[in-house]
Amino acid sequence: MQLFDVYPLNDITIVKGNGSYIWDDAGNEYLDFYGGHAVISIGHTHPHYVFRLTAQLNKIGFYSNSIKIPLQQELAEKLGNISGKENYQLFLCNSGAEANENAMKLASFHTGRKKIIAFSKSFHGRTSLAVAATDNPSIVAPVNQTDNIVFLPFNDVAALQDYFSLHGNKVAGVIIEGIQGVGGINVASEYFLQTIRKACDEYGALYIADSVQCGYGRTGKFFSHDYSGVNADIYTMAKGMGNGFPIAGIIIAPYIQAKHSMLGTTFGGNHLACAAGLAVLEVIEKDALLENALSTGNYIINELKKITQLKNVRGRGLMIGFDVPEEHKDLKKHLLLKHRIFTGEAKPNVIRLLPALNIGTKEADRLIEAINEELGILN
């Protein structure tokens, strides 16, 4: 059987990882500033994570949501403490798209309405409603097209207010990434998020904070949306939550009522997934990784800003993007193939950095040196 060929692949086979370093099958070492797309939050094969998962697997890996799973409650409490959203409620699932799908569905159940506002350059996943709320027609199948999703320009306060003043009583929710990832590291302004909060309050809609990529401590606060000083009604989480183990979730404000069977999943919140989720939070807390994300992130941003060829260095904490001028458009490829440094990208010519939250200045210096060398060589 052949694999269904949907991924453009680098010709590299990774077989081993440790912290922010990974190795291919020929023994070459790579520095990981991509984290497998913002997934590796506490570093590859972190000893506490390996211990927690192994111990759990030796007890029980899975049983369904038809029985009590105390690890879910333990995870909810730890998540409440670390995120500061103690009075929210946790629903566990398996992927970012599924988290957003459930969040939008819940907004519709809660309000009895159909319209969801999303924004230009958004990415919310590939399941039916999530992909409909994603601003990329090439990945929306005809069956996913719906006029229940309305796209407005990102960070445009007036357009948002205008839409609400005309159609506010039809809006179930507004979904927004605190920092757009796939869209190219675009930071939602604090005023824009505050305006969403205000409009949702005024018209009885729910504010959904897609924190799948920008959440879980990546920006130095637990949720990047927290920089605005207002709370969302639902936060969606995935990537960094399990450090590579598939676990996702939504946290839901206390005034949104659960009803039996309104949401559900077979795999979500299983024993092994919860053990992974707990291991990640324990390391984030013990090793003060939010603080490290902020300080190392600031260090990298400052160093990048000194490189005059790079434009529009932006982001927060360890979610960083910059524009590469057309004449250096192969920079990402050269970093990977010549310097053995993995980075992310966004079209056109944006490099995205999404490393583990415990990456240090030694690794940052190696990246900066490699970029300088590349730009120097190409000049």
Ligand SMILES: Cc1ncc(COP(=O)(O)O)c(C=O)c1O
């Ligand atoms: C902001 C955001 N939301 C949702 C998703 C979808 O997550 P998943 O691929 O786990 O379904 C992604 C994935 O890149 C994302 O960046």
